[in-house]
Amino acid sequence: MQPPLHQACLPLAPLLGLWRGTGNGHYPTIDSFEYVEEVNFAHVGKPFVTYTQKTKSASDGQPLHSEQGFLRVVDGTTMEMVIAQPTGIVETHVGSYVSNGESFIVKFDSVEVATTPSAKSVEQVSRLVRIDQNELTYDVSMAAVGEKFQHHLEAKLQRVQAD
């Protein structure tokens, strides 16, 4: 049985559920690509929300990327996020947010990006997430592998299942 959302997580309520959509990515060091994406924001009644994500190639359906993490609210304007990626990258973020019932926007800027010894270098990541009722859009910018900070990913998803 699903417990009620923890009161501290109320600003995260617009995120909850299963989302599906499509996105595209580009970066100077790689070929541009398109992907199909599934994102889930869930909770267990504790003061955090769980984030899981996976993408597949839009052309051949092969799995591409995956990431997992957690969000928690600090106060009325600030939240934090941590993310782990299978490519050996972890990120800690602080975000400024506005959450207003069915609409939500947060701009996360990385505080720290740590990588395992065999991973590619990533210096800085920003993640902008907007929700308008059942539509979620995001942009990811990053400075990585010696390139300057720049736009990397954008996607649009629809909520296909409530929490």
Next chain:
Amino acid sequence: MQPPLHQACLPLAPLLGLWRGTGNGHYPTIDSFEYVEEVNFAHVGKPFVTYTQKTKSASDGQPLHSEQGFLRVVDGTTMEMVIAQPTGIVETHVGSYVSNGESFIVKFDSVEVATTPSAKSVEQVSRLVRIDQNELTYDVSMAAVGEKFQHHLEAKLQRVQAD
């Protein structure tokens, strides 16, 4: 349909599946506690294994901890792991391993532990994981909140479902 395990992940094969068991934790700054745990190691055919974990209180069944991450093999003796925790903590690890069919042991030592501004400080984490056929045991040691590096968690789980 489940794709075959990526060849690079063969040393991780003994981990795959759903595990359940119990553990206990202690640290100078908190009351000792017991927990029920569920761990899942899964893959999508890519060169990494996904790790998801959650615990509940052994006394009242309330959710306690949760963490998520990824493992990947570097070579015949070394693997890497990244983990995110809802308490605002991320860890990157390098581990020395021996994997031999049904038995497996890895000792992960943190390369970096990063925390969000509102999180408690964690300086160092080691995670020792042993598998003997369908039994998994682990120990976690850490240096946190100003305390010296010391044992924190131990647990024993049984594989309840193969991958």
